[in-house]
Amino acid sequence: SSSAVKAETTSASSSSAVKAETTSASSSSAVKAETTSASSSSAAKANITSVKTRQNVTKISYNTLLQQLRTSKALAASEDTLTHVTKDNFLDYFSLNGSASYDKNSGVVTITPNRNNQVGNFSLNSKIDMNKSFTLTGQVKLGSDPNGADGIGFAFHSGNTTDMGNAGGNLGIGGLQDAIGFKLDTWNNGYQAPSSDKDGSEILPTDSNGFGWNKDSMNAPYGTFVNTSNQEVKTQDGSMVQRWWAQDTGNPQALSKADIDGKFHNFEVNYDGTTRTLTVSYTQASGKVLTWITTVDSSYQAMSMIISASTGGAKNLQQFKIDDFNFQQAATVNVKYVDIQGNQIAQGIVSYPDGTNVNGTYVTTQLDIPNYTFIKMSDGSLESTGSLTKPGDNGTVIYVYAPAYTATSKTVNETIHYVDQDGKAVAASHIAEQITFLTVTNPVDGSAVVYYSNITTDVSLDKETGAPTATGWTKATSADFSEVANPVVKGYTITSNDAPNSDLKSVAVQTVYINSSDLDFTVVYTKDAPTVTTENKTVNETIHYVYKDGTTAHDDYVATPVEFTRQVSTDAVTGEKTYGSWSADQSFAAVTSPAIKGYTPDQAEIG
Incomplete structure (x- = not known):
């Protein structure tokens, strides 16, 4: 007389079992189902009976009930797989x-x-x-x-x-x-x-x-x-x-x-x-x-x-x-996203295309995490995608990330000019090996490490540690340009040097930092004064007395020599000489020719 089904659900704190009873009566096509909880049972039973409603009555279709009855054996079997x-x-x-x-x-x-x-x-x-x-x-x-x-x-x-x-x-x-x-x-x-x-x-x-x-x-x-x-x-x-x-x-x-x-x-x-x-x-x-x-x-x-x-x-x-x-x-895996110290840095979800069942598959995804870069799967990690082999926890997929270190470089140069007082170069400028500073920044905590090199400008970084991969980098916040001796320039004397802590002999060691500007120094040379010398010249007077045939008639007359001087200026750089005037003119005294008996001189006197 009825096609309705009445279902009653009651709960008791002392029970966790479910019983379902189903009976049939020839005089009726109605089905009533009662579910109760009892601590004495964990089995599922099917039986049709008539019960009194204690709380709420729910009507469901007869076809729905039949479908539930068909699966009752499967439900009972699944009870065995419960933990x-x-x-x-x-x-x-x-x-x-x-x-x-x-x-x-x-x-x-x-x-x-x-x-x-x-x-x-x-x-x-x-x-x-x-x-x-x-x-x-x-x-x-x-x-x-x-x-x-x-x-x-x-x-x-x-x-x-x-x-x-x-x-x-x-x-x-x-x-x-x-x-x-x-x-x-x-x-x-x-x-x-x-x-x-x-x-x-x-x-x-x-x-x-x-x-x-x-x-x-x-x-x-x-x-x-x-x-x-x-x-x-x-x-x-x-x-x-x-x-x-x-x-x-x-x-x-x-x-x-x-x-x-x-x-x-x-x-x-x-x-x-x-x-x-x-x-x-x-x-x-x-x-x-x-x-x-x-x-x-x-x-x-x-x-x-x-x-x-x-x-x-x-x-x-x-x-x-x-x-x-x-x-x-459920057959599942865990997925973790950690830094190189193992600290969690992100959360992710595992997907199960075939459901969380044994022999199903799982899929995880490598995430793009701000300020981090993926470097590897952790030792002992599951593959990023794989099969589920057992109920419960099948293991953990672990993605390892390092901070996405950033590298910024700055080069500092040192140039020393050698000039005269007019600014004209007197020697080739000294250009030191440039010093390059490299700042490696950890974007996660904001920390920075500074390196320097005068060998390389390659700023490639190790993804895991952030350290430079090229040889020649030294971890330090400062670096030194070596002392440079000033060159000796012929004909010049150094008169000034604007490099800090330096003297006229050299440009001292110069310490530079990441925020230093290029160094530019000037050493000034002053041309030496010319060398002035005195040049002497002696003029002699000799009078010979001879006969007509050339033989000696009388001893020679030798006058007292006359001395002349002049100044000579020699350029310190070129060696070019500049001559001054000779000293004033001088005269030899007049000399009377000696008297020789029987002979007459052709000149009675030399003036």
């Missing part, structure tokens, strides 16, 4: 970080001890297949101080399983990529603009002030879903920076200060992989169960999970106690 986490194998599937510690006997994770300025979290080592349902049941303890801080955050995100969100007002959710988070917030936070101008991926998880946080949507304590989105956020100094910015979403609900009573309270996360509905429930100290529901977009195929808490100037003992966690491991 079951309890307190006994917790550390096989989760990693503890920061202040977090684990007690295997009780199944309690102490995320933060009751101390100030603590940051702790635990993260799932593999991603969750978001096409499959999962359930996490346990209890949370928010501490015993109603005025304590900060609370506990739960997040599912698209990043690496090793990614950590930012602490403080972000409760470990801000900073995670495309996160769908939930928080039990115990501290009122106003808007905090980032104090750091670095991109979010470079901010340490503990540096909440550097990262910044959004304003709470209501007064603490309260619970709400939190999503992150990739935003440009204005810093305290007015610059814009990238952040995966966490913002409250959905319907925040107030908790009571009485919930911060030092006791554990039931906490459950249920996800329906078919409807992609995420339901979070929390049992207050009063016994009231608060429920939050959101829908996970179909684009989320595999997600990492992290649970975190932090304290600051206020504190609390914040703990999580696991009862049971059942989920389907």
Whole structure:
């Protein structure tokens, strides 16, 4: 008499199993399905029966139910592939970080001890297949101080399983990529603009002030879903920076200060992989169960999970106690973008063209990161594209980058001119081997290293270290031009030298720096005075007395010689001589020829 199907869903905190019963009756074509949760069972059964509706009744078509029945065997089989986490194998599937510690006997994770300025979290080592349902049941303890801080955050995100969100007002959710988070917030936070101008991926998880946080949507304590989105956020100094910015979403609900009573309270996360509905429930100290529901977009195929808490100037003992966690491991890889020291510098997403399944493929991309240049894949890294060989974490693709070092060079010259007083060159100018300064700048931190060389001007850099690759470079911020002896120029004397710290013998060592201008010095030579000498000339007078046949008639007369002088000026450079006038004329005295008996001189007197 009926073609409608009634489905009833009930929830009990003591149960994580699903039972479905289907029976048939010859008198009826109606089908009623009931789903309940019971801790005593994890098997899936199909049976048609009639049940009373406790909460909501949903009508679905008969064809839809038949399709569900056809897949019931597959669903039952898939149960065997679920990963079951309890307190006994917790550390096989989760990693503890920061202040977090684990007690295997009780199944309690102490995320933060009751101390100030603590940051702790635990993260799932593999991603969750978001096409499959999962359930996490346990209890949370928010501490015993109603005025304590900060609370506990739960997040599912698209990043690496090793990614950590930012602490403080972000409760470990801000900073995670495309996160769908939930928080039990115990501290009122106003808007905090980032104090750091670095991109979010470079901010340490503990540096909440550097990262910044959004304003709470209501007064603490309260619970709400939190999503992150990739935003440009204005810093305290007015610059814009990238952040995966966490913002409250959905319907925040107030908790009571009485919930911060030092006791554990039931906490459950249920996800329906078919409807992609995420339901979070929390049992207050009063016994009231608060429920939050959101829908996970179909684009989320595999997600990492992290649970975190932090304290600051206020504190609390914040703990999580696991009862049971059942989920389907996705076959995934992580991708990291790091500098040569291994520090994260960017975040990226892995794509899975065939889904996050064993024997499927993964694809990562080399990013263009401002101020960095890609240099290599890290040792031990997976290939950038490859196959998925097992469920869970298949490894990590690691791209290594170095700062995109920039090289700027400047050449400094030294020239020395040798001139006379009129500026005319008296010797060839001295041109020193030029000194080239090379400044290598790290654009990431703004640091710079200076080198110099008088051998090479090749400014090629090693991509990894930023050091010059050509030989001949010396790391120093200054360099010296050597001392230069002034040349000796014939006929000249050096009278001035304008080079600093120098004398008339040489141009001293000159130290130059990256900001120095070319050096240009002048050494002035003055022409030497000509050499003046005195030239002497002696004039003699001799009178010979002879007979006509030439024989000697009388002794010769030798007068006293007459001396003449003149000055000679010799040019110091050319050697050219300039002659002065001789001294005044002089006369020899008159000489009477001697008397020789019988002879008469042809000249009675020489005048």
